[in-house]
Amino acid sequence: MTTYILDTETTGLVEPHMTEAAYSIIEVNNGKIEVTQAPRSKRFNPLKPISLGSMATSHICDEDVAQEPPHTEFRLPSSVQYLVGHNIDFDMAVLKNAGVTHTPKLICTKAMSSYLLPTLESHKLVSLLYYFHRQVAREQAKHAHAAIYDIYFTQLVLGSLIELANSQGHNITDVESLYQFSEMARIPTHLSFGKYKGQAIKELAATSDGAGYLKWLLTQDSIDPYLAQACQQALDA
Known part of the structure; x- marks a missing residue:
């Protein structure tokens, strides 16, 4: 059983193709994160133009990845049973666009943060980094959207979210209980759109x-x- 923290950089929001992927391997023991493999990253040719918005976010341009392997060569090992990420559903969609058919259990730190901190002004990854780890954010947040840094930021935020959840009476001890908590946190309590937006x-x-x-x-x-x-x-x- 393997657990990845995963992050991708992409061509944009419409039918996104991967320009970069990064991951680390972790374990969750007694509510604490243990990194068993440090973050690694690899760039890919997305086989389609990168949008200007994505260039402005990731600073990866078409010419930077023109000679890289095609994104369709990305493989997710079948041993990976859990994927952790901030808005991990988007990353999973990116993997599927690359031809990945293996679907692990998905753990979403964004859903967890929205559940645990419902009144927080922003639930973006860097916002949470500033909330939980101000000094790290001050020193390193400028590297956000470089996939390998986002892996590190997600790891730090995940550890803080687990601590917060357990302090509120939840019982996250291992990766399966973390997954179960993430699944529970995904179920909304209020509508976020439409005529009844904001109502329970x-x-x-x-x-x-x-x-x-x-x-x-x-x-x-x-x-x-x-x-x-x-x-x-x-x-x-």
Whole structure:
């Protein structure tokens, strides 16, 4: 059983192809992170143009990766059972666009931070780094969006989130309990869009108009599966 912290840099948000991937291997023992392999990174030719927005974010340009191996050569070992990342679903989509078929269990630090710190102004990775590790952020945040640095930042934030979760009565001791907590944290308690934006899903389900809206959401093909779970649970309660 192997656990990766993974980060990718890409061509953009639309059908993203990988320009860089970085990972480290960790273990979670008694609620503490142990790094068993230091971060490694590799650049890839995405086989499509990099958007200006992505260039401005990652500082990787088309000419920087023109001679690198194609992104379709990226492989995720079958031994990897867990992938950890900040908005890891996006990275998993990038891997699938490269042809990766192996799908580990996904652990999302963004979902965890939103659940544990719901009133925090921002749940971006660097914002969380400033929140938990101010001195590291002051010294190294300028390297954000270089994939190998984002691995290190995610590792630090993950450790702090585990400590915070356990201080609030959760019981994260190993990677499977971390995964279970991440899955629970993904289920939203409030709507983040639409006519009922900001309202509690549980409270909406108790009114006829609100329940009707939740039922309508459940008929939409594009509904997020975790939102669908939250709506169904509220309607069944």
